[in-house]
Amino acid sequence: MTSTDPTPSRVLVLNSGSSSVKYQLLDMAGSTRLASGLVERIGEETSRLVHTPLTGGDKRELTGPIADHGAALKAVSEELAKDGLGLDSPELAAIGHRVVHGGLKFSAPTVITEEVMAEIERLVPVAPLHNPANITGIRTAQALRPDLPQVAVFDTAFHTTMPEHAARYAIDVETADAHRIRRYGFHGTSHAYVSRETAKLLGKDPSEVNVIVLHLGNGASASAVRGGVCVDTSMGLTPLEGLVMGTRSGDIDPAVTFHLERVAGMSTDEIDVLLNKKSGLVGLCGDNDMREIRRRIDAGDQRAALAFDIYIHRLKKYIGAYYAVLGKVDAVAFTAGVGENAAPVREAAVLGLEELGLAVDGELNAVRSDAPRLISPEYARVAVAVVPTDEELEIATQTYALVRSGT
Numbered sequence: 437m438t439s440t441d442p443t444p445s446r447v448l449v450l451n452s453g454s455s456s457v458k459y460q461l462l463d464m465a466g467s468t469r470l471a472s473g474l475v476e477r478i479g480e481e482t483s484r485l486v487h488t489p490l491t492g493g494d495k496r497e498l499t500g501p502i503a504d505h506g507a508a509l510k511a512v513s514e515e516l517a518k519d520g521l522g523l524d525s526p527e528l529a530a531i532g533h534r535v536v537h538g539g540l541k542f543s544a545p546t547v548i549t550e551e552v553m554a555e556i557e558r559l560v561p562v563a564p565l566h567n568p569a570n571i572t573g574i575r576t577a578q579a580l581r582p583d584l585p586q587v588a589v590f591d592t593a594f595h596t597t598m599p600e601h602a603a604r605y606a607i608d609v610e611t612a613d614a615h616r617i618r619r620y621g622f623h624g625t626s627h628a629y630v631s632r633e634t635a636k637l638l639g640k641d642p643s644e645v646n647v648i649v650l651h652l653g654n655g656a657s658a659s660a661v662r663g664g665v666c667v668d669t670s671m672g673l674t675p676l677e678g679l680v681m682g683t684r685s686g687d688i689d690p691a692v693t694f695h696l697e698r699v700a701g702m703s704t705d706e707i708d709v710l711l712n713k714k715s716g717l718v719g720l721c722g723d724n725d726m727r728e729i730r731r732r733i734d735a736g737d738q739r740a741a742l743a744f745d746i747y748i749h750r751l752k753k754y755i756g757a758y759y760a761v762l763g764k765v766d767a768v769a770f771t772a773g774v775g776e777n778a779a780p781v782r783e784a785a786v787l788g789l790e791e792l793g794l795a796v797d798g799e800l801n802a803v804r805s806d807a808p809r810l811i812s813p814e815y816a817r818v819a820v821a822v823v824p825t826d827e828e829l830e831i832a833t834q835t836y837a838l839v840r841s842g843t
């Protein structure tokens with residue numbers, strides 16, 4: 437770099453799935469988003485790239501076979517180059533990767549070295565669906581820009597502060613330790629971001645407030661955050677535990693799995709698919725989109741109504757549980773696709789909890805907005821908030837801070 441070159445301030449955020457890559461390019465100096473997009477159905481004939489320039493220009497869509505993650509990232513790079521944002525630019529400071537499982541070792545964003553890769557690899561048995569895809573994404577990005585720092589931001593990191601009594605399952609300790617079976621929690625980047633933003637909304641420092649964060653998307657999880665520190669969360673060894681989700685059952689008696697094996701003759705893989713992909717809202721009523729479920733309820737559909745009630749009942753139980761865990765709650769924050777958009781879910785989740793200081797104001801709850809906002813009436817002891825999550829911004833912020841600190 438010459439002395440006239442600007443300090444690199446762009447960060448590319450990559451969220452790599454087994455057959456997809458979501459990306460966002462941000463400029464951290466001006467806190468602006470430059471572009472975002474998605475490549476899906478990688479490895480199929482019908483791959484699709486949707487690219488959105490965010491500083492002007494129209495959304496572009498490309499269809500046709502994209503063989504692998506390498507080809508996907510190359511196609512993304514070509515699209516970015518058309519907007520003058522090519523990944524070969526000296527302005528790119530780092531690439532930040534969402535990595536789902538960091539186990540206990542990674543409690544903070546980490547510059548990726550071969551040792552770090554080996555540890556992410558070692559965690560594949562506890563995250564078989566996610567970590568291999570993340571590894572592929574990292575290798576691909578390393579090949580594209582071997583000169584750049586690549587940073588891993590772990591979904592589990594925020595939850596590594598959970599005390600042992602919240603993180604351990606009540607099973608034989610030797611067996612648990614031998615196989616690293618414990619509660620790790622996920623969506624941590626979102627829980628961290630939303631709990632901090634909630635404190636900001638209340639005009640307080642995160643260390644001064646206790647927050648229950650309800651991340652309700654297609655995957656869903658709750659967390660109890662005391663003074664900015666996570667003390668419990670609803671997902672466990674895998675993202676299957678906890679709330680009723682779009683396609684996952686959430687909490688279930690583990691004996692159901694023995695029963696399915698012994699009585700229904702299902703294999704372990706079949707049970708895995710049943711509980712992860714064919715359960716939750718989709719298993720209960722055939723739809724996992726809350727918009728469609730609400731439409732069906734309004735049309736008098738009983739199955740959709742029961743699915744909604746089961747979803748809300750579980751949500752309420754977690755609010756109550758985390759209220760008890762925290763002792764004192766300053767705010768309950770709703771986030772992600774359902775939490776940010778579905779007013780009836782927010783209303784139903786706190787209905788009847790007035791004695792706990794929780795209430796929702798009908799008018800405030802009905803407002804549609806992208807901004808963090810309070811939806812509780814003034815008299816309520818506990819603030820109820822809608823706080824849009826922004827995992828990409830959080831990954832970019834953590835990545836940039838780490839690179840700037842020279843760690």
Ligand code: AMP
Pocket residue numbers: 652653654655682724725726727772773774777778
């Ligand atoms: P996420 O995983 O955070 O992207 O959330 C996706 C889910 O959010 C979808 O499956 C829908 O159930 C829900 N969702 C998105 N938009 C709305 C909306 N306007 N009203 C109700 N639910 C919505």
